[in-house]
Amino acid sequence: xxxxxxxxxxxxxxxxxxxxxxxxxxxxxxxxxxxxxxxxxxxxxxxxxxxxxxxxxxxxxxxxxxxxxxxxxxxxxxxxxxxxxxxxxxxxxxxxxxxxxxxxxxxxxxxxxxxxxxxxxxxxxxxxxxxxxxxxxxxxxxxxxxxxxxxxxxxxxxxxxxxxxxxxxxxxxxxxxxxxxxxxxxxxxxxxxxxxxxxxxxxxxxxxxxxxxxxxxxxxxxxxxxxxxxxxxxxxxxxxxxxxxxxxxxxxxxxxxxxxxxxxxxxxxxxxxxxxxxxxxxxxxxxxxxxxxxxxxxxxxxxxxxxxxxxxxxxxxxxxxxxxxxxxxxxxxxxxxxxxxxxxxxxxxx
Amino acid sequence: xxxxxxxxxxxxxxxxxxxxxxxxxxxxxxxxxxxxxxxxxxxxxxxxxxxxxxxxxxxxxxxxxxxxxxxxxxxxxxxxxxxxxxxxxxxxxxxxxxxxxxxxxxxxxxxxxxxxxxxxxxxxxxxxxxxxxxxxxxxxxxxxxxxxxxxxxxxxxxxxxxxxxxxxxxxxxxx
Numbered sequence: 001x002x003x004x005x006x007x008x009x010x011x012x013x014x015x016x017x018x019x020x021x022x023x024x025x026x027x028x029x030x031x032x033x034x035x036x037x038x039x040x041x042x043x044x045x046x047x048x049x050x051x052x053x054x055x056x057x058x059x060x061x062x063x064x065x066x067x068x069x070x071x072x073x074x075x076x077x078x079x080x081x082x083x084x085x086x087x088x089x090x091x092x093x094x095x096x097x098x099x100x101x102x103x104x105x106x107x108x109x110x111x112x113x114x115x116x117x118x119x120x121x122x123x124x125x126x127x128x129x130x131x132x133x134x135x136x137x138x139x140x141x142x143x144x145x146x147x148x149x150x151x152x153x154x155x156x157x158x159x160x161x162x163x164x165x166x167x168x169x170x171x172x173x174x175x176x177x178x179x180x181x182x183x184x185x186x187x188x189x190x191x192x193x194x195x196x197x198x199x200x201x202x203x204x205x206x207x208x209x210x211x212x213x214x215x216x217x218x219x220x221x222x223x224x225x226x227x228x229x230x231x232x233x234x235x236x237x238x239x240x241x242x243x244x245x246x247x248x249x250x251x252x253x254x255x256x257x258x259x260x261x262x263x264x265x266x267x268x269x270x271x272x273x274x275x276x277x278x279x280x281x282x283x284x285x286x287x288x289x290x291x292x293x294x295x296x297x298x299x300x301x302x303x304x305x306x307x308x309x310x311x312x313x314x315x316x317x318x319x320x321x322x323x324x325x326x327x328x329x330x331x332x333x334x335x336x337x338x339x340x341x342x343x344x345x346x347x348x349x350x
Numbered sequence: 351x352x353x354x355x356x357x358x359x360x361x362x363x364x365x366x367x368x369x370x371x372x373x374x375x376x377x378x379x380x381x382x383x384x385x386x387x388x389x390x391x392x393x394x395x396x397x398x399x400x401x402x403x404x405x406x407x408x409x410x411x412x413x414x415x416x417x418x419x420x421x422x423x424x425x426x427x428x429x430x431x432x433x434x435x436x437x438x439x440x441x442x443x444x445x446x447x448x449x450x451x452x453x454x455x456x457x458x459x460x461x462x463x464x465x466x467x468x469x470x471x472x473x474x475x476x477x478x479x480x481x482x483x484x485x486x487x488x489x490x491x492x493x494x495x496x497x498x499x500x501x502x503x504x505x506x507x508x509x510x511x512x513x514x515x516x517x518x519x520x521x522x523x524x525x
Contacts, residue, residue, distance in 0.1 A: 058483045158480035160447050161497060162456025162463055162472050164399075167392040208370070209380025210387060218387040253391050260367035260390075337380075 010133075013234025015201050015227075022196040023132040024187050025347070026139065026180040027078035028303035031070045033148070033174030036292075036300070039281045044304035045175070046073050052149060052174065059150035060098045063176075066296075067092065067103035067145040070176035074141065078180050082107040085180070086137035089128050091120040092145045092295055093172075094154055099145050109141065118220075118249050119203070119324030120144040121177065121299040122343030126200045128181045129345070138183050145176035146294030155213070155329060168215035168253050170293035173280060177299025179307075195310050198317075198346040201234060203227040205326065207339040213325075213332050217254025217277075217290050220323040223340030224250060225261040227321060231344050232267060239269045243315035246306060247342070248298035248322035249277035251290030276301035276322075298322040310349045317348045365389060399460050406459025410466045414439055436467060443468035447475040473497040 012018045032045040033052060042048075047069060054065040067090070075082060088109040092099035097113045104111070116123040124142035131137040149159050151172035157163065187194050206223040213219075224247050232238060239245060239262075250258055255275050262269055276298045277291030302320055309315045321344040327336075365385025373379035417438050421431035446452040452472050456463040463469050477496050481489035495502060 153480055157497060158476040160450070160453060160472070160476035160479050162447070162453045162469070162476075164394070164457055164460050167394065208383040209376075210384060212387075215387065215391055218391065222383070253387075256390055257367070257387065261371055264368050264371035 012199065013230070015204070015230050016199060016234035017130065017202075018199040018235070019129065019133045019197065021133055021184055022198050022348075023129050023181050024184050025195040025197065025307065026182040026186060027074050028177070028179045028307050029070050029073035029077055030177045030300035030303040031066050031073065031175055032296075032300050035148070035171075035286065036173055036175055036280060039286060039292075041280055041301065041305050044308060045300060046077075046304070049174075052147075059147055059153060060094055061102070063092065063094060063099040063145050063147035063150050064101075064103035066147065066174070066176040067099050067143060068106070070145065070178040071104050071107055071141060071143055074143075074178040074180055080139070080180070082109050085109045085139050085141045087112055087128075087131060088141045088143065089114060089124040089131075090141075090143035091115050091124065093117065093151050099147075099150075099176075100143075103145070104143070116322075116341060116343065117324030117326050118146070118293055118295050118297065119322040119341050119343050120295045121302065122203075122248070122320065122322035122345055125179065125181065125197065125320075125345050126202060126343050129197045129200060132181055132183050139186065140181050141178060142181060143176065143178040144295035144299045146172050146174070146296035148172045148174045148294075151294055155327075165289055166214050167289050168212070168217065168251075170216060170249060170251050170277060170290045171281060171286075171288040172294040173292045173297040173300065175294075175296035175300040177296060177301075177303035179303060193311060193313065194350045195307060196348050196350050198348045199235070200346065201227055201231040201344040203230075203342040203344070205339045205341055207337055209337045211332075211335070211337050213327055213338055215253060215290075216293060216325040216327075216338065217249070217251035218257055219325050219327075219338035220340035220342065221250055221254040221257035221261065223342040224254070224258050224321060224323050227342040227344050228258075228262060228269070228319070229265055229267070231319060231346075235346075239267055239272060242272060242317055242319045242346075244306075244309075244318040245269050245273050246298075246302075246318055246320050247273070247275045247277075248324075249291065249293035250275050250323055251277045251293065252283070253290050254323075279305065295322075306347075310347060313349060315349070317346065320345045320347050402458060403460045403462035403465075405462065406455065407462030407465060410439070410463070410468055414466070439466070439468050440471040443471035444475045447472045448479070470498060470501065473501075 010017050030045045031047045034050050037048040054062040056062045089112045090100045091114040121144045128140040128142045206226045208222045210219045259270050280292040281288040323342040327338045369382045417435040418431045421434045478494050481493040
């Protein structure tokens with residue numbers, strides 16, 4: 001890694017930050033739906049919700065409940081009360097952040113609601129790390145959620161409408177993931193390995209003019225491509241710097257495109273790339289077509305599987321990069337393309 | 351000579367990742383990307399889909415024919431039997447939608463379930479179920495035709511237009 005940058009500045013290259021006193025990930029929690037629990041990562045989630053409505057009347061209430069449970073779970077796992085959290089940074093896919101607004105109000109934690117479509121977890125962790133490292137917060141809670149039925153209603157057609165999903169379509173993950181990011185001084189004493197957030201690369205909107213909202217992997221792949229390329233450039237590294245380069249929900253179609261595009265820039269990530277959307281479901285037996293998607297997809301995969309691999313030392317350093325498709329039903333109906341965005345977080349075991 | 355070879359090479363590379371990455375003009379790059387994505391995206395086999403649609407759609411229509419025959423056998427006139435048949439098929443479709451079966455049928459049968467009147471019934475029943483939670487007026491009332499709306503609007507409009515043409519032709523003693 002290049003050390004030529006000004007030691008006083010945390011800015012690296014064009015779009016990245018490197019923390020001088022990297023914040024740590026104190027705890028994580030994942031709440032998942034039934035279909036997710038039947039997938040390859042099923043045993044790793046903290047709680048499984050068998051009832052898609054979670055005992056509520058509407059999908060929106062159900063997703064709010066998912067988020068509430070994830071927030072309470074992560075507090076419980078960290079042994080903290082809600083007053084110990086300085087800010088909560090979260091978002092979801094429902095119109096005007098319904099799940100965030102209704103799910104976590106009772107916690108009474110000052111909230112910064114954000115929208116980055118399925119990249120929201122990356123955005124929340126980025127902003128949280130900046131606040132903590134900058135001394136503006138001691139502990140923050142980053143959280144996102146998504147719900148299959150709620151997302152279908154919001155972006156596509158009512159659940160009971162009979163149609164054929166194309167092979168490029170993804171399956172929105174029902175789940176909520178949360179992490180607590182804290183100042184390094186809160187690290188538990190002892191020899192236990194710490195998981196730190198070393199740096200971030202904030203993505204820009206990338207739009208290659210694709211209009212097919214049922215092929216979001218292809219719409220987001222250019223954004224992932226640009227952010228990874230920028231991350232390599234800014235930090236002066238290549239794919240081998242990371243044990244895993246993890247995208248959020250590109251799925252099978254998007255993964256191939258990302259690898260192809262990066263190859264053209266002489267970066268080969270085919271050996272160490274992983275996509276949360278591909279990991280979370282079993283494509284052959286769960287009929288999920290291109291793979292999982294939604295804010296919850298990368299969030300619960302990170303909170304369970306990815307952090308576990310880091311804690312156990314299987315991986316030492318990963319680039320975690322949730323990807324978002326910034327479309328709405330209105331923009332789609334008005335004939336616009338699907339803009340993509342991807343934020344990358346460097347997570348390291350120390 | 352060099353230029354000529356370059357041009358041929360560029361033509362051969364239509365819609366490749368290489369072209370997408372190297373293209374400086376945004377419009378051309380987007381075109382290349384769309385082409386490239388089309389190649390990379392798996393699609394359903396049209397032949398297989400058509401055969402499935404033919405059989406499922408055929409079964410639904412045969413059922414309709416059977417209903418008409420039955421109602422006529424029970425003593426209904428041709429027109430009444432057809433109306434009864436429509437009501438029966440719509441009822442069955444809505445029942446199956448409520449039970450979550452029609453969706454599975456549609457996933458398999460595609461257009462075979464979409465084109466007959468049962469598909470239309472499903473497209474009205476599905477929003478009714480979904481938006482019931484938003485209330486009788488703003489939920490069901492406003493949103494029940496979110497999918498079927500265009501069919502109703504343009505169906506009625508086209509009928510009106512054809513009626514008008516027919517009327518004019520009749521006045522001109524053409525028809």
